[in-house]
Each structure stands twice: as C-alpha cells, then as structure tokens.
Amino acid sequence: MKGTGQGSIGQLTHGPRVILRALVLATLAFAGSCGGEGGTDPEPTPTPTIAITISPQSASLEQGQSAEVTVALTRGGGFTGAVALSVTGLVSGVQSTTGSIAAGATQATLTVTALESASAGTLALQVQASGSGVTSVQRALALTITERPVGTFALTLDPDELTLEQGTPGSVEVGIDRSGGFAGPVTLSLDGAPADLGASFMEESVSGTTTTLQLAPTTGLPAGDYTVTVRGAGEGTADAEAVLDLTITAAPVQVSWELCEGQIMGDWFAVRDGDGEWRRITPTGRTFAFEFRGETGAIAYAQAPEPGDVNLVVSLLAREDLQIANPVLTPFPCTEQNRTLNVAASPALPTSAHFAAAAIDNTFVARFGSGSVVLPFDHLPEGPLDLAGATGTRLFPSGAIDVDRYFLSRGINPANGATATMDFNGPHAFAPVDIEVTLDAPPGEMAFLAASLATARTAAPLVETTPGAATAWTLPIPPASQLLGDEVLVASVSTEGDFDAPGDQYRLVDRVFVGEDDQTLSLGPTLQGVTFSAGERQPSFRGRIQYAPQAPYGSLYLAIFGQEVAGATTTHMLTASSRYLDGSALDETFPDLAGVDGFDSDWALRPGMSVLTQFIAIGWTGDPGLNPIRARRPGDQFTAFLRGEITP
Numbered sequence: 001m002k003g004t005g006q007g008s009i010g011q012l013t014h015g016p017r018v019i020l021r022a023l024v025l026a027t028l029a030f031a032g033s034c035g036g037e038g039g040t041d042p043e044p045t046p047t048p049t050i051a052i053t054i055s056p057q058s059a060s061l062e063q064g065q066s067a068e069v070t071v072a073l074t075r076g077g078g079f080t081g082a083v084a085l086s087v088t089g090l091v092s093g094v095q096s097t098t099g100s101i102a103a104g105a106t107q108a109t110l111t112v113t114a115l116e117s118a119s120a121g122t123l124a125l126q127v128q129a130s131g132s133g134v135t136s137v138q139r140a141l142a143l144t145i146t147e148r149p150v151g152t153f154a155l156t157l158d159p160d161e162l163t164l165e166q167g168t169p170g171s172v173e174v175g176i177d178r179s180g181g182f183a184g185p186v187t188l189s190l191d192g193a194p195a196d197l198g199a200s201f202m203e204e205s206v207s208g209t210t211t212t213l214q215l216a217p218t219t220g221l222p223a224g225d226y227t228v229t230v231r232g233a234g235e236g237t238a239d240a241e242a243v244l245d246l247t248i249t250a251a252p253v254q255v256s257w258e259l260c261e262g263q264i265m266g267d268w269f270a271v272r273d274g275d276g277e278w279r280r281i282t283p284t285g286r287t288f289a290f291e292f293r294g295e296t297g298a299i300a301y302a303q304a305p306e307p308g309d310v311n312l313v314v315s316l317l318a319r320e321d322l323q324i325a326n327p328v329l330t331p332f333p334c335t336e337q338n339r340t341l342n343v344a345a346s347p348a349l350p351t352s353a354h355f356a357a358a359a360i361d362n363t364f365v366a367r368f369g370s371g372s373v374v375l376p377f378d379h380l381p382e383g384p385l386d387l388a389g390a391t392g393t394r395l396f397p398s399g400a401i402d403v404d405r406y407f408l409s410r411g412i413n414p415a416n417g418a419t420a421t422m423d424f425n426g427p428h429a430f431a432p433v434d435i436e437v438t439l440d441a442p443p444g445e446m447a448f449l450a451a452s453l454a455t456a457r458t459a460a461p462l463v464e465t466t467p468g469a470a471t472a473w474t475l476p477i478p479p480a481s482q483l484l485g486d487e488v489l490v491a492s493v494s495t496e497g498d499f500d501a502p503g504d505q506y507r508l509v510d511r512v513f514v515g516e517d518d519q520t521l522s523l524g525p526t527l528q529g530v531t532f533s534a535g536e537r538q539p540s541f542r543g544r545i546q547y548a549p550q551a552p553y554g555s556l557y558l559a560i561f562g563q564e565v566a567g568a569t570t571t572h573m574l575t576a577s578s579r580y581l582d583g584s585a586l587d588e589t590f591p592d593l594a595g596v597d598g599f600d601s602d603w604a605l606r607p608g609m610s611v612l613t614q615f616i617a618i619g620w621t622g623d624p625g626l627n628p629i630r631a632r633r634p635g636d637q638f639t640a641f642l643r644g645e646i647t648p
Helices: 002-032
Strands: 049-055 058-062 066-076 084-088 094-096 099-101 109-116 121-131 137-146 152-158 161-165 170-179 184-191 208-213 226-233 239-249 253-259 268-273 286-292 297-301 310-318 339-349 354-360 363-368 371-379 385-394 402-413 419-425 433-439 447-454 457-464 474-476 488-494 506-511 519-521 531-536 542-548 557-563 570-577 586-589 611-620 635-646
Touching: 049 121, 049 137, 058 084, 058 109, 058 286, 066 084, 066 099, 066 121, 066 137, 084 109, 099 109, 099 137, 109 137, 109 286, 109 519, 161 170, 268 286, 297 586, 339 354, 354 371, 363 371, 363 506, 385 419, 385 457, 433 447, 433 488, 447 474, 506 519, 519 557, 531 635, 542 557, 542 570, 542 611, 570 586
Parallel strands: 058 137, 152 239, 161 239, 310 570, 339 419, 433 519
Antiparallel strands: 049 066, 066 109, 084 099, 084 121, 094 109, 121 137, 152 170, 170 208, 184 226, 226 239, 253 286, 268 297, 297 310, 339 371, 354 363, 354 385, 385 402, 433 474, 447 457, 447 488, 488 506, 506 635, 531 542, 542 586, 557 570, 557 611, 611 635
8 A cells, every 4th residue: 555655646746747737748749730831921011101300400590590401210110101391380470381202302491481470489399290091290399589689780881991181082981781671761971070171961860871071171170180070870770980080181282472672692592391401482473382291390481771781581381370461471572663752741831840740651751940941762663653741840848749730641543753732721621639548567667669551551640758757648549430440549658778789688569449439558577588609610600599588478489690790791680480480499509501402602691700689589469470560459569679799
C-alpha cells in the first residue's frame, strides 16, 4: 500500500507537464490546419497623415502692414492629395489669405494683414491644414499688432553753410524727406533772417520733396555771421526745422575822389587795402577811383602848399568812413575856382569904428573905416553862391564886435568880375537877436568867442571877441526866422595861449546849434600821454605817434611831423579815424612809401635833423564818422592841440 501511495504521488507530479505539452501541440496543429498548407496573414493598411511647420512662428505688424507665413507640409501613410490651408483666430481688422498645397507639392505661403483699423495687441492665431482622408493639423502663430506711427517729415538744406558777399545773391535747396506715409503739403517759414537778407521761398507750401530758398542780401546788410532757421509745418504731424549757417562778407567799397589843383601835387596817389601792399592809382582826369575789400585801408597823396614845400598826407580809415555822406576824411568836391567878384557894402560906413564884412564860399573879407567899402573876392567856384555879411562897430577898449545888421542872399550867380551889392537896408538884410554864451570853466580861464553861420554854400564868420578872462558873452545872431532848415550857427570858444614852443597846447569847443536859445559850453581836458618818437630812422625818418584816447577826444587824430631844409618845408601828416582804431589806443608809424611807383625820395624826412611835431585830437557827439560842422547838424565838437619837437 505504501509503495502504491508513492507511485500515485509521482504520477500526480509529472502529469500536468504532460498535459500542458499536449495542449500546446494540439493548438499548433489546429492553427496549421486552419491556415491551409504553407499560408500567412497580410500586412495591415497604413493610415494617411499630414504634418506642417510654419515660418515664422511669430510676427509683429504695424497697423497697415502685412507678413508672409511659409507653410511646409510633410505627408505620411501614403497620402498624396491636396491640402487646404487657412488661419483661424482672426479678429476684426486682421485678415489672412487662404491657400492650398497641391498634390505632390510640399510648401505654400499665406499672407496675414493688419488693417489700419486693427486694434493693437497680441493674437494667438492657428495655421490650419486639412485634406481629404487625413486628420487636420494646426500650428500656433503669435501675432503682435502695434499702432502705426503718424506720418512725419524732415528738412534738409544743401548747402547748410553758405558765404555770400553783400549785394550778391545765392540760393539753398530745401529737401523734404517724408516718411510714415505722410504726403500732405509742408508750409515753410524762416526765423532769424534779417530784412536786408531778401530771403524768400520759390514755394512756401510744398507738396513735393524739394524747393529753393532764394537769398538776395543788400549792400546795407551788415557783414557777419547769421543763423537762419528754416521751419516746416504739416497738418497732423510734428513741425521740423533745419539750420543754415550764413556768413555775409563785406562787398568792396567803390571810392572815387576828385582832387583839384591845390589839393594834390601832380597825380601821385596811392592806396593800401587792409594790410596789403601800397599801390599807386592812375587817375582819369582828376578823379582817382579805387576799391576797398578789407575792413580798413589807407590813402596817401602829396600836396604842394607853397612852391618848394611838400605835404605828404596819409589817412588811415575804415571802410565805414567811405560809406557815409560827407565823410570827414574825404576832400570837398573839386570845382574850378577862377571866378572873381567884388561886393559893395551899402550904405557907406559912417565912422572909422564901423566895419563891413562878407563871406562867400570859404573866403571871408572885412574892412574897417568910413566911406564906401568894396570887398574883393577871387578864386571863387563856378555856380550858385551864398553871400553872407554883417556891419556894425568895434567897441573900445574891449575890441568886441557889435553887429547892427546881417545880410544873407542865397544862390547868387554873378558873372566873373562882376560887382554884387550887399544892401544892409534891403530885403535880404535883418537885425540880429542877442543870446548869451557861457563857458563852463574855472575862473580865470583865458578864452575867446567866435561865431559863424553855415549854409549850403558858405561858412560865414559872424563875431569874434578879443581874448580875455571872460567866460560869458553876448552873441548877436541871425534870427531863426531868417534861416533855412539846413542852416546852422556855430559858437566856438577857444582857450588863449601861445602855440610856439614844444609843450604848448590849446583847446577848442564848437557848438553847432539852431534857434535862439542861450548856450553853455564846456572844454575838453588838456592832452596827456602824447608821445612823439622815431618809428624808423633809416634810410629816412618816419615819425611815430602814441596816445591813449581821452574823453571826449574820440573821433579823429592828426599827427604832423615837419622839417625845414634850405628854406623848404616837408610835412608828413598822419590821420587816423576812430573807426580805424576800433577801440585801440593810437600807436602808428608813418608808413614806408618809398617802394610805391612814383614816390620822390625828396618827400622823405631827414634823419639827424630836428622835427617839429603837432598832435590834434578831435571828438564830437553823434556819428563818429560825421562831424557836426561839416554835416551841419546840431552837436558839439571838441579839439585839443599840442606842439612838440624831436630830433631823430
């Protein structure tokens, strides 16, 4: 029983394995019978698919702009058909094209547009691809929309730096660079353009891209640097501007001097423009024509005041000195002065204390004594003349002149050698009115008074007192009702003193006035700090003058160097205007003219010999280039004289 039991356990242990094996073999046999002899199952059919990529995956557009998106297609599962493309997620103001990728193709392009009406912001769009028998696919496209900037413009100038001469026109091209779609008209204007620049645009409202700024500076526009701003304005956009750096240079001053006999010796005349070389000017007849381009210049010519004597005159001046009416440094007009005239005073003078005086042009003649008086004049110019005269008595013991009657006849034009009558009882005669003239000076100042009348054609002395310690005078003058608008009176007060030795000096004040008001005058100070020296000694002496201007002597300076050799006098006269000095102290040496064509070496001063000197400083109120006496305008003129001597 025991053995049988063990056998049963062993069978139970191995039985399942046998059964499992039998089952596997049975299964394989069944599978083989179902498939037939030698057969297998077919491959499964692939599923058609599509995939896409896009480039770019994000885009940023301004309102009104577009962007292209490239779609690349990958096909799968044997799919070969066409694929339709579209964009989803669009909002108002954002548009996209649709498209397709044809059978066999792999790429297409879509265009996304942000209209002007699109709102700014970021959109999450989807690019979608779909086809028949395939599942649609999408790719994200991030689109950012920004507001479109307002259209603008900028201005350009060509050139933006320009130099023009006074009186010479020029032009500048104005460019309008438009951007952002701005297409409206631009209105142009100028800032900083002086009136005498003559600036204008060919078009003030410009619809295109260019116009021209035309410049026509007058000769009166001051030379210098100017900043001119061109401004542009357009509707709905910001203004723009461009700057023109403009330089105006001085035009040459055209000068014509007519020097008659007695004003120049021969025809030697030289000029220096700026700091250039001296050059001789050949006249046309008696006229010397030249031009100055520099800010300053100089003129030189020779005179023969007496046979054997020579005055060599040099004027240092600025261009402004030659651009004003009646400039102080230019000569009076040259006219023939060959006419003679006799002036008969009427009635006859009753006593020896009486006088009759007359003035024509710049000539004054007076006679004292009883009886008939005829006053001779010669070397008078041709053309109309003004005849002014006075009659009265000399007061003793003072010697002062007391005027009873004045005479003034304008525009007479007698024949050569004729006799004109000065009738003090006639329609051209009148009684004077008295005014008081006072000198504001320390007590005891020695001075005397002279007075004159200046008309368009004559300068007529009226009264002259005897020098003394007086500082107040009664002055008989023509009534204001007898004078024309351009006629003036001149009251002159001068200090008394010798003017013979080195160091001597005197002062003078001239008051030019109109009307019948009393006049109070003041003198300028005595001259200080005037130095004469030898600027050069070899091969000839050339004098040097140094002076720091004193108020009120600030308009004109004259240094005179004179030398007498064998009875003949050679004088060098050096004049400098305040405009020439331009605020600097006077420190000038008489120029070396020996190299100028035609210069005579006898005109030079000799070294080693005494040279007498004079210095005259003049100042006046008003225009520094126009003294009141010559211009016949109210004002004061102050003059100081100093005498000296040097031995080179």
